[in-house]
Amino acid sequence: MENFKIYNSRTVEKLIITREGETKFGEKIKFVEGFEQLKNIPAKYVLVGIPEDIGVRANRGKEGTAKAWHVALKSLLNVQSNRYSNAEDLILLGEIECREYLAKAENLGHEDPHYFEKMGDLVSQIDSAVTRVIEKIVSLGKIPIIIGGGHNNAYGNIKGSSQALKKPINILNIDAHTDLRRLEHRHSGNGFSYARKEGFLGKYRVFGVHQNYTPAYIFEQMDAAQNDQYRLFEHLVRKSSQQILTAFREELDTISQEEFGLELDVDAIRDFPSSAQTPSGFSFNMVRNFVALASEEENIKYIHICEAAPTANTEASVGKALSYFITDIISTGI
Numbered sequence: 001m002e003n004f005k006i007y008n009s010r011t012v013e014k015l016i017i018t019r020e021g022e023t024k025f026g027e028k029i030k031f032v033e034g035f036e037q038l039k040n041i042p043a044k045y046v047l048v049g050i051p052e053d054i055g056v057r058a059n060r061g062k063e064g065t066a067k068a069w070h071v072a073l074k075s076l077l078n079v080q081s082n083r084y085s086n087a088e089d090l091i092l093l094g095e096i097e098c099r100e101y102l103a104k105a106e107n108l109g110h111e112d113p114h115y116f117e118k119m120g121d122l123v124s125q126i127d128s129a130v131t132r133v134i135e136k137i138v139s140l141g142k143i144p145i146i147i148g149g150g151h152n153n154a155y156g157n158i159k160g161s162s163q164a165l166k167k168p169i170n171i172l173n174i175d176a177h178t179d180l181r182r183l184e185h186r187h188s189g190n191g192f193s194y195a196r197k198e199g200f201l202g203k204y205r206v207f208g209v210h211q212n213y214t215p216a217y218i219f220e221q222m223d224a225a226q227n228d229q230y231r232l233f234e235h236l237v238r239k240s241s242q243q244i245l246t247a248f249r250e251e252l253d254t255i256s257q258e259e260f261g262l263e264l265d266v267d268a269i270r271d272f273p274s275s276a277q278t279p280s281g282f283s284f285n286m287v288r289n290f291v292a293l294a295s296e297e298e299n300i301k302y303i304h305i306c307e308a309a310p311t312a313n314t315e316a317s318v319g320k321a322l323s324y325f326i327t328d329i330i331s332t333g334i
Contacts (some may be wrong), residue, residue, distance in 0.1 A: 001035060001134070003129040007094040008033070016077050024216065025327075028087035032137060037138045039263060043090060046142045047329050048133060049095035052126060053275075054105050055152025058119035058187035058309070061275045066102065069148030069149050071310050072232030074146075075319030076326055084332050091142070098149075114184065120185025123152050127186065131163070138164035138301055145329060146304040147322060148276065150188035151179050151265050157304050158195040161261055168202035169301060170260035172251055174290055176210040176267045177226065177280060180218050188275070188307075194309050202258065205251045206230040207290075208268045210281060233268075233281065241286065248290050248318025256297040264325070266303045272321070273314040274307045282284030282320060293328040303329055 008031050012213050016026040030043050038046060049069030073092075076216075081087050101122050108118050121181050124332045130153050137144045140268060145155060155175075161169045171192070173179070181189040183197060195201040209230045231251065238243050265274045270281035282290075305325055310318035 001132060003097045004096045004133055005017050005097050007031060007092050012071065012073070012077055015074050019029070023081040024077060025079040025081050025085055025087045028081045029077070030088065030091040032091060034094065035044055035136050035140070038091065038137065038142055043089045043091045044143055045090045046093050046137050046144045047090055047326065048093050048146050049138070050098065050126075050130065050149035050153050051095060052098040052101060052149045052205055053267045053309070054101055054119055054126065055150035055186070055188040056275045057105065058123055058152070058185065059189045060116075060151070061150070061188060062309060064311065065148065065150050065275055066098065067310050067315065068308035070310075071319035072147050072322035075316075076258070076323040079323055079327060085327055089330050092327075093207045095135075096126065096133065098126065101126055115185070116187070117185045120187060120233055125188040126153070127156045127159070131160040134160030134302065135164045144299065144302045145326060146302065146306075147159070147326070148308070150192050151175075151186040151263070151306050151307055152186060153306060154179065154263050154304060155191035156185070157193050157261060157263075157302055158159050158191075159198070159200045161259075161301050162192060162200035165259055169204040170255045170273055171263055172255045172260060172267050172294065173204070173206045173209055173263040173265070174282075174287065175206055175263065175265040176208060176219050176233065176276070176281060177213060177265065178209060178222065180221065180228075181215075202227065203255055203257055204228045205260050207248060207251055208233040208236060210234070210278070210280070227245050237280075238252055244286065245289060249293065252289065252294055252297065256299050259299050259301050261302045261304065262294040262300060263289070263302070265283055265307045268307065273318055275309050275312060278308070288324060291325050292328045
């Protein structure tokens with residue numbers, strides 16, 4: 001497929017640190033030679049990376065999300081393979097080829113009055129690549145787990161899934177932001193706006209919105225919308241952990257009656273190195289619970305974890321955190 005790099009065991013073998021008497025996750029994970037082969041392997045989940053940060057930069061955010069995929073992969077491959085890890089249920093498919101887009105972005109000058117619009121054009125090209133990949137995986141009956149990049153990639157996930165299902169798809173988004181900004185150039189803040197406008201988005205629930213970083217017009221639009229609802233983090237933070245989990249289950253019950261996708265923006269997690277890192281948010285372990293609960297639902301069609309922005313000092317911890325999410329998903333089973 002155009003703009004996609006399919007992995008094989010040779011692609012990742014140098015990332016796996018072997019040890020006598022132990023078996024690592026990367027030694028048990030599945031590979032395919034092409035997309036059509038996915039239907040011949042019983043594994044439920046397909047792992048895909050999107051190493052880009054163009055959408056974040058087009059939204060005037062902090063770069064770095066392009067690095068998340070590779071640090072997650074390195075950590076995941078070195079998780080222990082044991083009775084709990086279930087590595088055989090995951091196919092490591094590969095990554096969206098983003099190097100060309102990133103090179104073009106680097107050649108754009110910030111002094112250019114049309115800089116953000118040109119960055120948006122590159123985001124639209126990435127949208128097309130993501131859409132093709134996700135549509136194909138979902139149409140073959142697999143559940144993609146998408147790692148890395150900005151939240152702009154939610155649009156391609158939603159569009160691809162919707163086209164595979166031939167109807168709009170519901171979304172539960174764990175996020176400090178709604179990403180329903182205006183329909184200007186494409187960027188990480190308006191993926192859901194475009195998906196809504198083009199009819200690919202069904203019911204939309206945002207869990208953990210921060211009131212301080214949501215424009216008034218978005219609250220007004222969501223309050224007036226029939227299919228869009230949110231829960232403020234400021235209301236949730238006053239509740240006990242059990243009450244927060246109950247609230248999450250309520251949103252999940254509403255969304256999961258039909259096919260749905262789970263979006264996780266790690267900006268929602270307290271102190272997580274991300275494009276919009278925050279000192280106030282859900283705990284990491286709480287969000288692990290959210291992801292595991294959603295993954296148990298029969299109608300889940302994809303999981304997207306985005307906006308992680310590791311630095312040289314945080315790449316090990318970010319990689320480990322993302323690998324925890326992946327193993328939580330596949331260990332739960334459906």
